[in-house]
Amino acid sequence: EKVNREHPDRVENPVEQQEDAAKPEEDLPNEQVTQFLRQLVSQMWPELGANPELRLERASAKGDNYLGVVWRLQAASDPKRSLVVKLPPQNRVRRKQFFARPCFLRETAAYEVFLPLTALMQDKWKITGDDRFRQHALCFGTRQDEPNECIVLEDLTCAGFSLHNRFLDLPVEHVRRVMLTYAKLHAISLAGKRQLPERMQQLQQLVDIFEQRRDDHALGVYFENLKGSALSALLSPADDAY
Template sequence: MMQLNCISDYSVILRKRVTMLVDFNNINIPEFMDSTFFEAAFKSGFHEKVVEVKNVFFTMGPKLGENYISHIYRADATYNEGDADDKTISLIIKVQPSGPLGERFGEIGLFRRERDIYVHALPEIERLLDGEAIAPRFLYYMPVPVETFVFVDVTPLGYILANRVKGLDEEHCRLVFEKLAKFHAASKVLAREQPEVFRIFSKDLFADSSEDQNMMQQSFIPNFEHLAKVVQTWPGFEETAEKLNRFISIIPQNMAKWCGPAKRETKVLTHNDLWVNNILFKYENGKPIDLYFIDFQGSVYSSPGLDFSHFLYTSPQFDVLDQKRDLLTEGCYYKTFKSTLENLGYSPIPTLENILEEIEKRETVGFVWSVVKLFLICMDPSECGENSLENLTDKDKGDRIRGIGMSSKRFVSTMQYVLRRMEKIGVLK
């Protein structure tokens, strides 16, 4: 197992100390992001090499309405590794949010879970995949004064977010399920090679404690209640609205069962928050050719159905969800999953029937997340300024946001599909 040697103490500095300029560029930047912070980040990320960091220039602060579990900053750093020429690298700095919500995220260990993914799991998974990258390069984690990550910003390399409002077309979805299958398959091999690593990821951080269930109830239930009122207005969905109201009453006591690991299941390391804004795509002539997954705070060693259902009911365009489901399941995900395990010498390989069973068992998870976040995903960025978790838990402000998001054409089409599917498989009774 890899040693935790990339976690550096906040006070550590480079052996070659230089005067560094950190330019906040009139952006409201936390005070701890000073020269010492960046020196420690480079020492960690460059594996103790003597690197002279000359200057850091911030180019972006947090944007409202797009990130809910962290604040994101972007900066450019100029450094020298002892060569004649200076080099420039773009950085993403990810910070735990302030206030009661941020404190709660810290208590349940979301950032520590992501640290463990980047330190213990991803390097080994990428090794098994012959160096194929799953995520952007991780440089540094700092626990105090506030939990903070530093990553290489892959935007200059051509990796960007896709259009979440429009949703992902078939080409994007094929790429997602192929990369996801490789990630899952390699994690299965790693779990056999290094079972001690996966004990770290055996607990679902979102669903295990009563406090977390109370937080979910406060955040989730208003979305379901508002949706039930909207569904009642759709012709032919009157009985569905009644079933939805009955479903609401069983959410709090069942979230842990629906979302958490089970004793008997095909287990892989899941992303567990797989939706369009947690995927960065690279394009060539307008076509997606590669991707990185980001934001692994919720990762858990559990069913592949968690990722499959979460993504399927939040991120594809409606026609892809409606017409290409079997193709994505069998032709993209399972075909790649099986071939990756074969190449890595793993046996016995789960059958297609095993995977289909895992997906169906976890469709309730996809349903829940579609209600919780699809209306936000479908909202135009110009309408997202008020989309904070605090506003969503305020009844008046929250209902206004839900009213906008749940009236979009994509939301209505997708949710009608999902509701009919939940009735068909018996989730809604």
């Protein structure tokens, strides 16, 4: 995918029609988001010029991300100048089905409010190295106006990271690292409640997403199926050896 040089508000599709069919137009950044991305690129990399050629490609496989559409935005002249752009579904039905806006507003609050607070506290107490909670992508910009919500993140593949294949077993070492990271996340959250209660109040007032959808029958059925799958795995005779 490319952003048109002469008409930066438009996104070109210089690929075959068969590939276009696999990438519905509704999943592409809309005009407002495209303008926002161009402005952000100009601010971050002014040396690319006023209207650089940009490429857009899928950043995740189908099924890897349930609540949004994830794109990779790259400068055509330098693939290392790369950003990850997360959008909610553009289709109104899908937005409602996946409760897209409330989820995006919460995720935006995490990047705009919570993570800066964690950095502030850790800097104050001089927490460095492996003790520091830092296992997250940097955020370079967000929009919260409906239907132009978007979150622009650091592209972690440039640092050598990759998304684990969810159909393969997760190595024990990876699980250990995840648990250690969760421990640091919960520790810094508790510290924030005690040390910066007035700053954390905005986040504490948020109503749990699933509480908001308590009466959603389809979601209830989905979670019942998840519980059934988890229980069947725990009760499987094949797992007795563990």
